[in-house]
Amino acid sequence: KGQIYFERFFGRSKLNSSSSDTTTATTATLDTFLKKEVCQRCHMLKNYGKVVPIKIPVNEFKSKLANIRNMNCVVIKVVDIMDFSGTFIEDFRHIVGNNPVIVVCNKMDVLPADIHKHRIEDWIRRECKARGMVAAHVKLLSSASKEGITDFIVELEKIRRGRDVFVVGCSNVGKSTFLNALVDEYSNKVEFGDQQEEENGGKKKKNGKQEVKHKEAEPQETPEKEAERKRKLLASRVTTSIFPGTTLNVISVPLWNNSTLFDTPGVDNPSQIIKLLKPEELKAVIPTKRIKPSLVHMIEGKSLFLAGLARIDYSGGLATFTVYTNNNLPLHLCRTDKADALFQRQRGKMLCPPIGLENININNNNNNNYIESDIIGNGLVFDEKMDLSQLTKFSITPEQVDFKHTHTDLVISGLGWIAIKPLSKQAKPFKLSIYTPKFIDVSLRAPLV
Ligand code: GDP
Missing domain, CATH: 1.10.287 (Helix Hairpins)
Incomplete structure (x- = not known):
């Protein structure tokens, strides 16, 4: 270029x-x-030690990375635990061939604290299997808080045995944050595994576990100096390279044993709701803090709005909806026969981020005429206009729900999910009608939490 x-x-x-x-x-x-x-990506990497994401459509990704299956490498597939199906690149086994795959479920810090990690790992294995990906290693971690990163590197070193590593994932799964955390950890000169230990004088394992040794910084080193040292170290390690046989630029980070970690461009998935939002609106949708699920009791003829981005009409006996979304995403419960009018009147105000805001004047704090709905979340207001496509309606009937679980997750890709639990023996079959913008994935799944 x-x-x-x-x-x-x-x-x-x-x-x-x-x-x-x-x-x-x-x-x-x-x-x-x-x-x-020098491109912004290289500039950010060399001067600030930050990986800036680049994105390509899924078909381009598949054709450009077709070489992976002919190479002897390890593939790290990063998925967002908040949107597993929306960030799971389909047909993945075909892309990577027989190479080992580590499924990294990122953003674990946003899940409620009382979850059972081994249950989530089992759940992920089942979901991977259902998508044709058997025998994948599963790792739960949080790149933002770096929880699980050190353990992950120890595990990676065991699996890869000197092979190159490719990191792939959809955009917004936190791949750059993950890479930054990984590079940071490698830059700290963490020593791994038997081989490394042998090289360093054959130190013994402690209690049968691998001992991970951090090289301590100089005692008098200030945080600024430490950051500077890391940046310099990173700048000396990171190079850019051309992926063989393609014109795809990928960032490469040297690892031990003359092997390399390659970052690949983020895959654009058009079925995620975040594709339709502006950066400032993403803050209300992408969770950054631990989710506090909201419990909503649903009865016949009630509708639940998730901001201005989705509406769920409920028909049936008493049921609970446990909503796992960003804590700041406003939830509004109202009567279904008033939902259309409410949507027209409140989109961009209380129902914000909104859908289809064209030609509407947003009047901040004007929620006095909002009588027929119960406010569950915070009413966030942005003063940006949006021009989004019309809503699409999905209907879910009891035949589609697997009743062997206590509840079923209704997933709206990129927004989160709702654990739906009918409370009594249903006198009449329940029905859900979900309205979201076009192309957004709506699906049912076995409960995650
Ligand atoms: P990329 O497009 O896949 O490279 O994703 P980024 O690394 O740019 O991250 C997308 C968004 O997810 C940013 O707002 C990050 O702050 C956030 N993020 C990334 N990793 C984590 C994580 O482990 N936990 C949380 N809560 N947020 C994360």
């Missing part, structure tokens, strides 16, 4: 000149030029 820009600005002849003087001058100019025009 640098060469193309260079030619556009300075002309092709200079680059092709055979004169050594010109070549030297050209190389110097090109160097200067490239130094200035």
Whole structure:
């Protein structure tokens, strides 16, 4: 790319000149030029030690990474625990061939504290199997809080045995944060596994477990100096490379044993609701803190709004909806016969982030005329306009629900999920009608929590 820009600005002849003087001058100019025009991704990585995501559509991803299945490598597939199906790249086994896959479930810090991790791991294995991916290693972690990262690296070193590593995932699963945490941890010179221990004088295992040894920073080192040291270390380690056989630029990080960790571009999944939102609106949708689930009692003829992004009409006996979304996402319960009018009147106000806000004046704090609905969450208001497609309606009937579980998860891709539990023996069959923007995945699944 640098060469193309260079030619556009300075002309092709200079680059092709055979004169050594010109070549030297050209190389110097090109160097200067490239130094200035280094892509934002490399700039951020080298100067700030941060991986900036780039995105490609899923089909492009599949064709460009087709080589992976012919290589002897380990693949880390990062998924978002908040949106497992929306961030699970389908047909994955076919893409990676027989190479070992580690499914990293990121953002575990947002799940309620009382979850059973082994149950979630089993759940993920079942879901992977249902999608044709057997024998995957499953790791639960949080890249943001770095919980589980050290253990993960120890496990990775055992699995990869000197092989190269590819990190893949949909956009927004936290792949960059994960890579930053990983690179940070590697930059801390953590020593792993038997092989490494042998190299370091054959230190013994403690209580049968691998001992992970951090190289301590100098005692008098200030946080700023420590950050600077890490940045320098990272800058000296990170290089860019071209993935064989393609024009796809991937970031590579040298690992031990002359092997490399490759970051691949984030896969754009059009079925996620976050695709329709602006960055400031994402804050109300993507959870950053531990979720406090909201319990809603549903009866015949009630509708539940998840901000202005989804509406669920309920028909049937008493049921509980336990809503797992960002704590700041406003939830509103109202009568189904008033839901249309409420949506028209309150979208962008109490039902915010909204859908289809074109030509509507947003009047902050004007919620006095909001009588027929119960407010469950906080009413967030943004003053941005949005132009989104019309709602699509999905209907769910009892035949689609697997009653062998105590409850069933209704997933709205990117928004979260609702654990639905009928409380009494249903006198009449219940029915759910879900309205969301077009292309957004709505699905039922066995309960995660
Ligand atoms: P990428 O597009 O896959 O590279 O995703 P990013 O690393 O840019 O992260 C997307 C969003 O998820 C950002 O708002 C991150 O702060 C957030 N995020 C990433 N990892 C975690 C995590 O472990 N926990 C939480 N709560 N948020 C995370």
